[in-house]
Amino acid sequence: MSEFRRVVKVGGREFNLSAKVGNSAQSNSYIGTTAPAAGQTEPQHIFLKVSKSVEFNATIDREVVPYAGEGAFSARLETPAFTALRQRAVPKLITKLSLRDGRRGFILESHACAVSIETIIKKFPQGINAFSAMWMFRRMVSSLMYIHSRNYAHGAVTPDNCIVIMDPPSCRAYYEGAHSGFVADWKHVKESESEFPAAPTSWSSIYSPGERISCSHDVYMLARTISKLLGKDDPHDLELHESAARLKGVLSACVLGRTARLKTAFNVWHELDAVIKAVRQETGITFVPSTLDGLDANPGL
Ligand SMILES: Nc1ncnc2c1ncn2[C@@H]1O[C@H](COP(=O)(O)OP(=O)(O)OP(=O)(O)O)[C@@H](O)[C@H]1O
Ligand SMILES: [Mg+2]
Numbered sequence: 168m169s170e171f172r173r174v175v176k177v178g179g180r181e182f183n184l185s186a187k188v189g190n191s192a193q194s195n196s197y198i199g200t201t202a203p204a205a206g207q208t209e210p211q212h213i214f215l216k217v218s219k220s221v222e223f224n225a226t227i228d229r230e231v232v233p234y235a236g237e238g239a240f241s242a243r244l245e246t247p248a249f250t251a252l253r254q255r256a257v258p259k260l261i262t263k264l265s266l267r268d269g270r271r272g273f274i275l276e277s278h279a280c281a282v283s284i285e286t287i288i289k290k291f292p293q294g295i296n297a298f299s300a301m302w303m304f305r306r307m308v309s310s311l312m313y314i315h316s317r318n319y320a321h322g323a324v325t326p327d328n329c330i331v332i333m334d335p336p337s338c339r340a341y342y343e344g345a346h347s348g349f350v351a352d353w354k355h356v357k358e359s360e361s362e363f364p365a366a367p368t369s370w371s372s373i374y375s376p377g378e379r380i381s382c383s384h385d386v387y388m389l390a391r392t393i394s395k396l397l398g399k400d401d402p403h404d405l406e407l408h409e410s411a412a413r414l415k416g417v418l419s420a421c422v423l424g425r426t427a428r429l430k431t432a433f434n435v436w437h438e439l440d441a442v443i444k445a446v447r448q449e450t451g452i453t454f455v456p457s458t459l460d461g462l463d464a465n466p467g468l
Contacts, residue, residue, distance in 0.1 A: 172184070172185065173197075175215065175264075177262050177264060177274070178262065180201060180202070180262075181201060182215060182274060183199045183200050183201070184197040184198070184199035184215060185197075185198060185199045185200070186198050186199075188214075192219070193218060193219055193223040193226050194216050194217060194218050194223065194226070194227065194272075195216070195217055195219060196214065196215065196216045196217075197214070197215045197216075198212065198213065198214055198215075198277060199212075199213050199215065200212055200213060201213055201261075209279075211261075211276065212276070212277040212278050212279050212281070213274050213275065213277055214258070214274070214275045214276075214277040214351075215264070215272060215273070215274045215275075216230075216272050216273060216275075217264060217266065217270055217271070217272030218270045218271055218272060219270070220270065221268075221269045221270055221271075224269075224270065224271045226354050227271045227272055227273065227354075228271065229354060230273075230353050230354035231260065231273045233257060233353055234258055234259070234260040234273065234275060234353070235260050235263070236260075240317075240356070243317040244313065244316060248316075249313060249316055252309065252312060252313045252316075253313055255309060255347060256309060256310040256311075256312070256313035256314075256349055256350075258275040258276065258349060258353075259275060259276040260273060260274075260275055260276075261273075261274040261275060262274050278332045278347075280332050280333040280334070281330050281331070281332055281333075282330070282331060282459075283326065283329060283330055283331075283351075284303065284326040284327075284329040284331065284392055284395075284396055285325075285326035285327040285329075287331075288395050290459065291398075291459070292398065294396065294397040294398025294399070295396060295397065295457065295459070296455055296457065297397060297407050297411035297414055298411065298446070298452055298454075298455035299455045299456070299457035300396050300397050300414070301414060301442075301443065301455075302346055302454060302455070302457075303329075303331045303348060303393070303396065303457075304389070304393045304414075304439060305436075305443070306331060306346070306347060306348035306349070307324070307329050307348060307349075307350055307389055307392075307393075308389070308432050308435050308436050308439060309432075309436070310348070310349040310350040311324070311350060311382075311386070311389065311431075311432035312431075312432040312436060314350075314356060314385075314432075315359070315382045315385070315431040315432045315433065316433075318358060318359045318382070319356055319357065319358055319359060320356070320357060320358075320359040320380045320381055320382050320384060320385050321350055321353065321355065321356055321385045322355030322356060322357060322380045322384070322385070323352055323354075323355045323388075324350055324384075324388035324392060325392065326392045326395060326396075328350055328351045328352040329348070329350055329351075329389075329392055330348055330350075330351050331346075331347070331348035331457075332346065332347040333457060334346060334456040334457055334458050346454070346456065350389075355380070357380055359380065359381045359382045360379045360380070361379060361380060382430070382431040382432065383430045383431070385432065386421045386430040386431065386432060386434075386435055387421060387422055389421065389432075389435075390402055390418045390419075390421030390422050391422070393418055394418055397414075401422070402415060402418035402419045402421070402422055403415075403419050403422070405418065409449075409450075410445065410446045410449045410450050410452075411446075413442040413446065414442055416442075417435065417439055417442055420438065
């Protein structure tokens with residue numbers, strides 16, 4: 168993350184950008200704040216993404232469709248059952264952007280205590296508490312359920328794209344949605360089993376050229392991400408004991424599920440739910456917050 172100061176004005180609203188958090192071939196991304204939302208006293212945290220040149224506007228336009236609730240994708244998902252899921256699963260759009268030079272972008276709502284799982288892994292390469300990882304896993308699964316509910320796949324469930332809302336005491340006062348999270352970066356979202364054009368570089372080993380992207384790839388990538396969060400690349404190598412060992416079972420099955428091409432986030436949700444219930448019965452543990460001492464708010468997003 169590099170420090171950055173810039174004010175962007177859109178439709179009479181000011182957005183103060185404070186750090187650059189993404190610098191891909193196609194886009195730049197920033198975090199910052201804007202005036203408090205109605206009824207709030209603290210500034211609204213935001214995420215802004217803009218194309219690097221007009222030739223990449225199409226990617227931005229494609230990514231913004233689900234955030235804006237537009238298009239066939241959203242129409243398919245606007246059912247009562249999934250509207251509730253949408254609240255948590257989909258980053259909320261504040262506005263689209265059109266720059267004078269023709270480039271396009273968008274601004275999403277974000278949170279003061281949002282961090283990517285990649286940041287957590289860098290800070291704790293040996294792994295975090297398994298019961299904290301469990302709620303993060305659950306939030307990512309629920310985000311993917313929204314996408315998988317109509318047979319779409321996300322396509323890039325990588326640690327940097329998994330965003331969790333942490334629980335530092337400083338955040339509790341004004342953000343009641345702590346322990347939330349979602350899978351960000353929806354530009355690859357496609358019908359499951361459709362051809363995947365370009366693999367995310369960090370995970371290219373799991374895509375062969377011409378391979379079709381599917382829901383079970385998402386499940387596979389999420390299991391690898393959560394395994395890394397617990398200190399191991401492969402869930403089979405995890406050393407979890409007693410009640411936490413059940414989590415290893417779910418993660419290992421997700422990796423196998425990719426071969427079978429059967430698993431979606433819905434299967435994982437049920438398996439994880441059974442684990443959470445068993446843990447509760449065995450240990451009385453319902454939820455382990457994660458303050459991740461030493462991580463500042465928005466350290467590496
Ligand atoms: N809504 C959000 N709130 C907070 N942080 C976010 C949000 N969306 C993404 N981020 C963080 O910003 C980083 C960059 O965003 P994103 O992944 O969307 O773009 P990218 O992968 O850099 O670019 P491109 O889409 O052009 O490949 C992410 O890796 C993630 O850590
Ligand atoms: Mg990304």
